[in-house]
Structures are given as structure tokens and as C-alpha cells.
Amino acid sequence: MDNFYPKKGRVILHVDMNSFYASVEMAYNPSLKGKPLAVAGNPEERRGIIVTCSYEARAKGVKTTMPLWEAKKLCPELIVLPPDFEKYRKASISMFQILAKYSSLIQPVSIDEGYMDITECINLGSPIEIAKKIQAEILAELQLPCSIGIAPNKFLAKTASGMKKPLGITILRKRDVPSKLWPLKVENMHGIGRRTAEKLNKIGITTIGELAKANDYQLKQLLGINGIRLKARANGEDFRPVDPxxxxxxxxxxxxxxxxxxxxxxxxxxxxxxxxxxxxxxxxxxxxxxxxxxxxxxxxxxxxxxxxxxxxxxxxxxxxxxxxxxxxxxxxxxxxxxxxxxxxxxxxxxxxxxxxxxLNLFTFEEEAKDEPLINTMEKLKDKYGDDIxxxxxxxxxxxxxxxxxxxxxxxxxxxxxxxx
Known part of the structure; x- marks a missing residue:
């Protein structure tokens, strides 16, 4: 049996569905598989916005939130479908029902991702064996790909699931943090947005490793108590339980x-x-x-x-x-x-x-139209202060x-x- 099961501590999986909306459309219509596909609002209109896209479309440069006209310019053969909420809801419920076969400790955090605590599931096999079974069952039963992170806590499991896509399984132990996380840019860390990254960069913190070793007082002055929490995450520490x-x-x-x-x-x-x-x-x-x-x-x-x-x-x-x-x-x-x-x-x-x-499927176009204004406001605030x-x-x-x-x-x- 894999010695990953600790005598103390937890074993957490983070299951993250790959290109979920597009994958669901392909599952319903297999003729779409292997083709560049995007889900977008108002696909008949040039001002529509890409909600999600297949990996074939991403290979052509298509990205989430990209205007439809721009995506079509990059990928003229792009197939565009409107969102079908009921399809996605049904597929997600089915996915979580599969997870429930393996553990009662499941915490959904969105329609296409969730945490599992498998610490007490040693009778089902090693963590990597359980992850492989889950991934294979979701693919066989629902025709949907997913990536799975395996780690001793939620933060590291979430980080691990994003390391290999699609259909990846990644183990991330706390001892791996210095070699695998610390060299990365701080903006690549889960829980850090663009504005927070900019603030950290201004005081010379550009990598996750620099954040892990940063001065507590300086972080608290800059980001409040959240700065201390982010430093703990950068050191691979996260004590949040998986809470069903x-x-x-x-x-x-x-x-x-x-x-x-x-x-x-x-x-x-x-x-x-x-x-x-x-x-x-x-x-x-x-x-x-x-x-x-x-x-x-x-x-x-x-x-x-x-x-x-x-x-x-x-x-x-x-x-x-x-x-x-x-x-x-x-x-x-x-x-x-x-x-x-x-x-x-x-x-x-x-x-x-x-x-x-x-991305709110009902209001993403409004949000996209506001982006130039938001960028202008951010530049003014950076130059003249938040009160401008x-x-x-x-x-x-x-x-x-x-x-x-x-x-x-x-x-x-x-x-x-x-x-x-």
C-alpha cells in the first residue's frame, strides 16, 4: 500500500473538470470531439464573449472572456454554441454522485470542481489508485475529462490539480513546495489576484518563494491578516477541513x-x-x-x-x-x-x-464592455492614489x-x- 497515507494529517483530492461546458457539449454530441469548440453568449452576434472553449480551440489562441470576433479571427473554423445550463447542471450532479461512491467527505466549491478527503479510504487502495479510478469512471460514465490533485491539504490539492491538464493526476507533498512552487511567479499562486500581485511586486516579492520568506510585519501592513495567510499558503500550510x-x-x-x-x-x-x-x-x-x-x-x-x-x-x-x-x-x-x-x-x-x-453567463458581455473603463480607473488610482x-x-x-x-x-x- 502506498505510504502516502500519513499517521497524522489528511489526504485530500481536488477534482477539477477540464473545459467543463465544452466537454459536456462534446459528451452530448460526439461529432464535436477533436474540433475547436467554444461556448459563448449571443453566438449570432459579433460582440459575444467566449465563456469556455475546448483544448483544440485553445491551441489556436482562443481564450475565455475573449470577444467572439477575435476568436473567430484566430480560428475561423471555431464552432460556437450557446450555453445550456440544464445540461451542465445534470452533468455536475452526476459527477458528484460518482465522487460520493469513494468518500462521504466531499465539498463542492463550484459546478465543476470539489474537494474530497480520502484519509479513511485506505481499503479502496492508495491515493493514486483512487484518483485513477475516479478519473476513469467519470470519463467512462459521463465522457468528461478531469484533472485531480493529491495533497495533504486543500491549497496544495487545488494547486496540484492545475499542474497537468487535461486528464492529469498530480501528487504535491509539502516537501515538494520549495522545488515546485517557490520558483513560480507570485501571480501564479492560487488565491492571489492581479492587484495583490502588483502590491507584492512593489515591495520586491515576485516569486512564491519570496512570499514564503517575507517579513510578517511588512505583509500585514500591506495586505492585513490576509498577508499572513498567503505566506502560510506559500509555505504549503492550510488547515481548512473538507467540509461537506x-x-x-x-x-x-x-x-x-x-x-x-x-x-x-x-x-x-x-x-x-x-x-x-x-x-x-x-x-x-x-x-x-x-x-x-x-x-x-x-x-x-x-x-x-x-x-x-x-x-x-x-x-x-x-x-x-x-x-x-x-x-x-x-x-x-x-x-x-x-x-x-x-x-x-x-x-x-x-x-x-x-x-x-x-464568469457570469448572464452578464459577461456587460462586464467585458466595462473592462476598458476599469483598466483606465486602475491606472489613475496607481498614479494618483485610491481616492482619485x-x-x-x-x-x-x-x-x-x-x-x-x-x-x-x-x-x-x-x-x-x-x-x-
Whole structure:
């Protein structure tokens, strides 16, 4: 038996489906296999955006979020299909049902990936044998390829699964970190985005190895407590368990305050909401979570209490975004009667590291159109500071446009099916 099973510690698998949406389309229509294929919104229109594409299309230079016209220019023979949500949902449920044959400790983190704890599965074979069986069964039963990372913790398992695609199986032990991870650029590390990488680069941290050896005080000054957590990850440390119930833990973090006197003064109310947003942000930072739903509580002078919430297009965690969502709700629902108490609650929480921004299939075109503006704003902030631009309130999406991501909806649906 493989001695990978430790006397102490865990054995974690990260199962990551390869080019999932495109692969599902190929499974439904085998004639598409081996051809350059892309899933895109509004494929009839030149302004459509690539959601995902096959490896044959990637070999031609086609990439996710690329405008359709550009993809067609690179690959004139590109086959473009609109997204079919029900197909992807069914395929994902079937995939997780296969995983459940091997372990009861499964934690989905999106429609096409999840963690498994196989520490107690020694009777099923070595970790590499179990990974091979899972990969082969998913391919045989569903005609879908996947890559699997094997490691002692979630961070290393996630990192390992991305090392060989498609149909890769990679073992990443903690002792491998100095040779396999440290030489890589810091922006290649799971959990580090472009802005964080830029901040680290400015203080001379360009590789994962430099992050692993960085000064704690300097990291905390630059990135807060998240800097210390990223350093631990860079050293291969991650103590998060695989939690099957995490899908259903739509907990909340909130704060409320009773005003010194009943008031209708908008400036005073705005100041209170701003302070509450700051309090909620700090608590969310301590728990390393983001929110998909903001709720406000208004208690009037006569003790009548109302709560109103707003689902968000993207997950948020910053004070400014929390305040903006709360202020919009307040302006929409305030009766203009004197107020005694105000509260803000962040709901539908999700761990920040697992909340990689998924391309929203309903709104990706809007996002792509905003990209030049966003790039300009970032350049201005870099040159003149963050205060040069202050975001204004924007009108929320119309009710005809879905405002929660397909990925988030799937996780709730998965939990509901699991409990049946």
C-alpha cells in the first residue's frame, strides 16, 4: 500500500473538470470531439464573449472572456454554441454522485470542481489508485475529462490539480513546495489576484518563494491578516477541513445600532450606515469571507421593524461596496418616518479563497464592455492614489436579468438534492 497515507494529517483530492461546458457539449454530441469548440453568449452576434472553449480551440489562441470576433479571427473554423445550463447542471450532479461512491467527505466549491478527503479510504487502495479510478469512471460514465490533485491539504490539492491538464493526476507533498512552487511567479499562486500581485511586486516579492520568506510585519501592513495567510499558503500550510456542510452554511455577519435619538436626517443616517458597513467589513475580514447578499434593518420610532435584502451580481467584502448596497436599499425602502435603529447584515457568505470570480453567463458581455473603463480607473488610482475616483451608486439590474451566479445557484441546488 502506498505510504502516502500519513499517521497524522489528511489526504485530500481536488477534482477539477477540464473545459467543463465544452466537454459536456462534446459528451452530448460526439461529432464535436477533436474540433475547436467554444461556448459563448449571443453566438449570432459579433460582440459575444467566449465563456469556455475546448483544448483544440485553445491551441489556436482562443481564450475565455475573449470577444467572439477575435476568436473567430484566430480560428475561423471555431464552432460556437450557446450555453445550456440544464445540461451542465445534470452533468455536475452526476459527477458528484460518482465522487460520493469513494468518500462521504466531499465539498463542492463550484459546478465543476470539489474537494474530497480520502484519509479513511485506505481499503479502496492508495491515493493514486483512487484518483485513477475516479478519473476513469467519470470519463467512462459521463465522457468528461478531469484533472485531480493529491495533497495533504486543500491549497496544495487545488494547486496540484492545475499542474497537468487535461486528464492529469498530480501528487504535491509539502516537501515538494520549495522545488515546485517557490520558483513560480507570485501571480501564479492560487488565491492571489492581479492587484495583490502588483502590491507584492512593489515591495520586491515576485516569486512564491519570496512570499514564503517575507517579513510578517511588512505583509500585514500591506495586505492585513490576509498577508499572513498567503505566506502560510506559500509555505504549503492550510488547515481548512473538507467540509461537506459548507455548501449549506449560508451564514451571516451583521451589526446594528440604536440611534441616540430618533432621526430623519439623511446625512446622519448615511454616517451610521457607513460606520456599520465598516464594522461588517472588519468582521468579514477576520472570517475571510465574501457576501452575495446584503440586508438592512430599519426600526422606526414606533418600533415597527422592516428588513430588506438585495442579491448581488458579484460577491463583495469591501466597506464601500457594503455601504453602497445598503444605501441603495435604504433609499428605496425608507418611509421617511423617524428612525430609531439601523442594521446591516452580509448574507450568503462564502470563503474568500474558494470564491474565485466565475464568469457570469448572464452578464459577461456587460462586464467585458466595462473592462476598458476599469483598466483606465486602475491606472489613475496607481498614479494618483485610491481616492482619485469615488464610485457612485448604480441602478441595480432589472428583475428580468438574473442577479446570482449560475455557480452559486448550483451549490444551493446540490445541497438540496444531497439532502433528499
Amino acid at each position: 456542510d459548507a455548501v449549506s452554511e449560508f451564514k451571516s455577519i451583521g451589526n446594528s445600532t440604536t440611534l441616540k435619538a430618533d432621526t430623519t436626517d439623511e446625512e446622519e443616517i448615511k454616517g451610521v450606515l457607513n460606520r456599520l458597513a465598516g464594522s461588517v467589513e472588519r468582521r468579514m475580514q477576520r472570517h475571510h469571507v465574501v457576501s452575495w447578499n446584503i440586508q438592512i434593518t430599519i426600526r422606526y420610532y414606533n418600533r415597527e421593524t422592516v428588513t430588506r435584502s438585495r442579491k448581488l451580481k458579484y460577491a463583495i467584502h469591501a466597506k464601500e461596496d457594503i455601504f453602497n448596497a445598503a444605501w441603495y436599499l435604504f433609499k428605496k425602502h425608507w418611509s421617511e418616518e423617524p428612525i430609531r435603529l439601523l442594521g446591516i447584515t452580509a448574507q450568503d457568505l462564502e470563503e474568500k479563497n474558494d470564491s474565485t470570480k466565475q 475616483i469615488v464610485k457612485g451608486l448604480t441602478k441595480p439590474p432589472q428583475t428580468s436579468t438574473p442577479t446570482t451566479s449560475f455557480q452559486k445557484d448550483f451549490l444551493q441546488d446540490y445541497k438540496w438534492r444531497k439532502e433528499e
